[in-house]
Amino acid sequence: MPPVTTRTALATRRNGARTEQVAEHLKAYIVAQGLRPGDRLPSEAALIAALGMSKGTVREATRMLAAQGLIRTRTGPGGGAFVDDITADHAMAMLANFFYFRDLSVADLYQLRIQLEPEVAAMMAGRVPAEAMARFRAETTRFDHPPRDAEEERAQHVASLQFHRDLAALCPNPLLAFVVGFIAKILSDLTVIRRLYEPHSRALWQQGHDHHARLLDALEHGTPETARAVMRQHMEAAFGLMAEQEIRVARGVLE
């Protein structure tokens, strides 16, 4: 275990901080005991006795940790609070809340995409598991014809983003996987995205389709350098399609 940095948070006892105090105690306990996901924390009754606090206070503290995805509780015998591995989805949802009051433009999102997605492609070139590759190719059938209406165009676009999320999830760099996945999630959650892609044309569809096909080939047989280059072209093209559209991302829904 790494040396535990002592937290002065407990010393600064502001007002009405009993609940936070219990929450901090539990987090410190997890770290100090080196608990791993699945490990059990003391029961409510034990905490009440050990900390000398009421049931409500202890419960509020566990709820706070549960809200952050750190623990999860089960009822019944052998139940209690267990350390939980925060899911990427949960972490993305919380991060999305942070951006709820901030204005993100599509250009902002693509500025990161254009830098990071090629890295993902380079890392995954020749390393995509066969079943995943098969899944990706199967999904490609959605794109084998131009969209017949706006709704289908939107569906194609969401499916494309889903592919990028799935690919990112395979990436061995957890941070890269998370950030790229987060951006794709934000883009798919956008209700305005259909408007973005409304001025469509057969040429644009063709371009997207070709990029997609080349990308899959590069992932399966190409070198990291070719995969990176293909993905970069793909991103730059997509970015160019909407660069002038200075549409502010509409606030979505808190999650």
Next chain:
Amino acid sequence: MPPVTTRTALATRRNGARTEQVAEHLKAYIVAQGLRPGDRLPSEAALIAALGMSKGTVREATRMLAAQGLIRTRTGPGGGAFVDDITADHAMAMLANFFYFRDLSVADLYQLRIQLEPEVAAMMAGRVPAEAMARFRAETTRFDHPPRDAEEERAQHVASLQFHRDLAALCPNPLLAFVVGFIAKILSDLTVIRRLYEPHSRALWQQGHDHHARLLDALEHGTPETARAVMRQHMEAAFGLMAEQEIRVARGVLE
């Protein structure tokens, strides 16, 4: 008042979902009413009456939202729960918890840094406010001599990371600012980082010092392209210094 879900409807719901129900209700309320940071939510008493739930349940729900940084509560007359703008620090802390059980290597972090920090530099070239620029230059005095011991070397490194955090905070792309700031925070939080930089030499310090100086000049007088290039060199050099060190990032502290 928001539409009240009837008590019977809630009763038929599955177990243990009352608190989450209230939390969801509140988030939906914030969205539906278009509430902004500072706006007030209904009081505990009002919620108890409107939702037909106990005080404890309502409180647990508000604590969950508070734990996510969405609201903050104040006591006294005119008090209550208020919509809160999640701070970047809070969001970073929650995200750091997500990576607590995931192994991030320094290489993972630098893979993103090397792509994103040059973007920050390019965006900020010629746009750093004068006082910020003065602050940055003042901090440079920390580097005007080679570190005399390991502790000072570590201090220099943390100060350097702080500069990158401060610069990122100025970046007009909120997502780019957040991700770059987050990486710098993770790197500075690492207690092992001193070990990483232990094999130091005067040449390495000189290199870091020169890059820093060139970077400040590029930010103040350079074009986006030169600033980007300088930052990229800076990142690649730093990355090269530790590329072979496959040190896993030790788990820090939950926050």
Next chain:
DNA sequence: ATCTATTTGTACGTATGTATT
């Protein structure tokens, strides 16, 4: 400065739901 009203924060006892044995 003191009181008062308002509103969250804490405590505790009890009852109920739920899953394990």
Next chain:
DNA sequence: AAATACATACGTACAAATAGA
């Protein structure tokens, strides 16, 4: 099927903080 162990929910009482008279 029944007993057990645990979280979940309710209701009331009281403490603490804060704004305003």
